[in-house]
Amino acid sequence: MLTGECICALQGGERGTIKPKANFDAEQDAAALKKAIDGFGTNEKIVIEILTTRSSAQRQLICKAYEKATSRINLYQSDGMELLMIQSMSWFAGTKDKVLIEIFASRSNQQIKALSDVYFKETKKQLTAALEREVSGDYSKALLLLALGKRDESTTVDVNKAREDAKTLYNAGEKKWGTDESKFIEILCKKSIPHLRQTVIEYKNISGKTLQQSIEGEMSGDLENLLVAVVKCVKSVPGYFAELLHESMKGAGTDESTLTRIMVSRSEIDLLDIRAEFKKLYGHSLLSAIKSDLSGDQCECVKAICGGDD
Structure with missing residues (x-):
């Protein structure tokens, strides 16, 4: 089980809307939340004000302080907390693939490593092993490659190599009868993001179609959804x-x-x-x-x- 807090805590950035609060006092915030939650009804205004102006790390400290002060249920389970916290989600229930695709297509190696560490801490299981038991086929191969968090991180771009990869993708899909999915998986799940940005440009020059259009025309199901998401994130994660x-x-x-x-x-x-x-x-x-x-x-x-x- 992974909470939204854990997902949020994986890596901060300079372009977030929530920043760590200066002069932070977890015990003071916990006391204010206890007062807002106890009694007849919940003062949602106070709950929202506190939880949306504290960083993920600060919210976790508030949770510990709350539990220590009240000696009762986890703060996440108290009235009003669901206003901010995502309820713990089962990775492999319901809309699992939609969530898995969203996460692994968009995260950096560093974020995926942090995610794997948190998953192991909470479940005592290796994330890749858990994924391997739940997904199969070419989709599994692509997802597991991303979940390893070993994408090339070089920042230099060789236009000729990008053009070669674009030709490889074109020959593996649009130019042949049937599709060699392994070539798409190998390139899109392992090459660096700057390299893939150039490959996307070169592909359009060679094919006349965008890489996304070709994937949508050549593939189907979860593999299509995953590789399309990767291409979209190559262009712009935001x-x-x-x-x-x-x-x-x-x-x-x-x-x-x-x-x-x-x-x-x-x-x-x-x-x-x-x-x-x-x-x-x-x-x-x-x-x-x-x-x-x-x-x-x-x-x-x-x-x-x-x-x-x-």
Whole structure:
């Protein structure tokens, strides 16, 4: 089991909307939360104000202080806490593949290593071994390559090599009858992000189609979804998450799980950039979309995480 807190804590960034609070006092915050939660009803305003202005690491310290002060249930299970914290999710239940694709397509080697460490600490199981038992086929091969967290991290780009990889991808898909998925997996899941950015450009020059279009035309199912997500993240991780947020609020009903997971997990990393991409892609701000789609305490909480308008 992995909590949203753990996912959020994997790596901070300069483009997050939530920063560590100066002059932080975990015991003082725990006392304020206890007062807000105890008694008749919960003072959601105080709960939201505290939890959306503290970093993930600070929230974990508040949790420990709360448990120490009250000697009772975990703070995450108290009334009102679900306003911010994603409930513990089973990796392999329900929408598992959607979540796995989102995570492994978008995280850096460093983030994946941290994720694996947290997963082992909480479950006493190796993440790759757990994944191997649950997924299969070419999708499994691609996902496990990403989960190893060993993508090439070189920053230099050799245009000729990028062109060679683009030709390899073209020959493995568009140019032949059937598709050699192994070539797509090998290149997209192991080569460096700067190299793949150039490969995407070279592919369009060779094929006349975008790499995403070719993957969508040549593949299907979870493998297609994973490799398309990788290509989108190669182009722009904030753009990828902006698209997922838009999808979560599009049409009738709201995918609250996806919306909350992304808002919390990116709040200390790049939510400011996601907001900018959202405005560029859809012509209105992320905050305005949240206001239109949510209501009540959940709306107030997600608005606070969003951190402002654009």
